[in-house]
Amino acid sequence: KAGVTQTPRYLIKTRGQQVTLSCSPISGHRSVSWYQQTPGQGLQFLFEYFSETQRNKGNFPGRFSGRQFSNSRSEMNVSTLELGDSALYLCASSLSGQAILNEQFFGPGTRLTVL
Amino acid sequence: AQSVTQLGSHVSVSEGALVLLRCNYSSSVPPYLFWYVQYPNQGLQLLLKYTSAATLVKGINGFEAEFKKSETSFHLTKPSAHMSDAAEYFCAVSHFGNEKLTFGTGTRLTIIP
Numbered sequence: 190k191a192g193v194t195q196t197p198r199y200l201i202k203t204r205g206q207q208v209t210l211s212c213s214p215i216s217g218h219r220s221v222s223w224y225q226q227t228p229g230q231g232l233q234f235l236f237e238y239f240s241e242t243q244r245n246k247g248n249f250p251g252r253f254s255g256r257q258f259s260n261s262r263s264e265m266n267v268s269t270l271e272l273g274d275s276a277l278y279l280c281a282s283s284l285s286g287q288a289i290l291n292e293q294f295f296g297p298g299t300r301l302t303v304l
Numbered sequence: 305a306q307s308v309t310q311l312g313s314h315v316s317v318s319e320g321a322l323v324l325l326r327c328n329y330s331s332s333v334p335p336y337l338f339w340y341v342q343y344p345n346q347g348l349q350l351l352l353k354y355t356s357a358a359t360l361v362k363g364i365n366g367f368e369a370e371f372k373k374s375e376t377s378f379h380l381t382k383p384s385a386h387m388s389d390a391a392e393y394f395c396a397v398s399h400f401g402n403e404k405l406t407f408g409t410g411t412r413l414t415i416i417p
Contacts, residue, residue, distance in 0.1 A: 193347070222404070232394065232407035245404050279347055293405065295340075295347030 193296035201302045207268040210299045214282030221263040226277040275303045306331040308395045310408035318416045323382040325411050327395030337378040338396040390415045
């Protein structure tokens with residue numbers, strides 16, 4: 190069974206640009222969550238999608254957005270990139286909406302560098 | 305609001321020695337607690353989770369953790385460290401009905417040969 194895949198694995202952008210990251214969950218999983226990992230702030234929750242609906246959102250500015258498609262694949266978009274957006278972006282998928290019941294499986298992440 | 309605090313950003317132990325990674329939680333509702341491990345250039349992998357069924361939880365790779373409500377702690381232990389245990393470990397908290405995980409700042413574990 191294939192794991193969570195994230196594309197691209199590495200990305201370099203310049204300030205002011207926008208970027209789209211993609212996440213393909215494990216087959217059958219309907220929940221996709223996104224996290225930002227930085228050395229200074231650690232792992233921070235961005236948002237969670239379940240059956241194409243955003244169900245939960247972290248404390249990030251509106252420049253960070255996402256969506257989920259009918260096949261459960263998810264994308265996140267960051268507009269007007271800032272230097273501080275440089276981070277590892279992790280995607281996690283699970284069967285349903287409760288971490289206590291279903292394990293969240295994490296992808297390898299997309300390393301975004303903003304110059 | 306919920307949060308976890310991991311004491312010690314770096315821990316070093318000798319191969320074969322006891323591993324103890326500390327995690328304390330704060331939660332206004334019954335917490336559900338998790339330990340994840342992250343190897344270099346990889347995503348996170350679940351080691352174990354506490355969901356109120358039993359206070360002593362056994363996980364993969366010989367790790368276990370004990371939920372102590374009186375101490376608001378969920379420390380991770382392993383009796384005998386192995387070189388392959390070198391990684392970063394994250395404690396996380398969630399609560400019923402919520403997929404969101406709130407992570408601690410992580411503890412980097414180094415194993416000394």
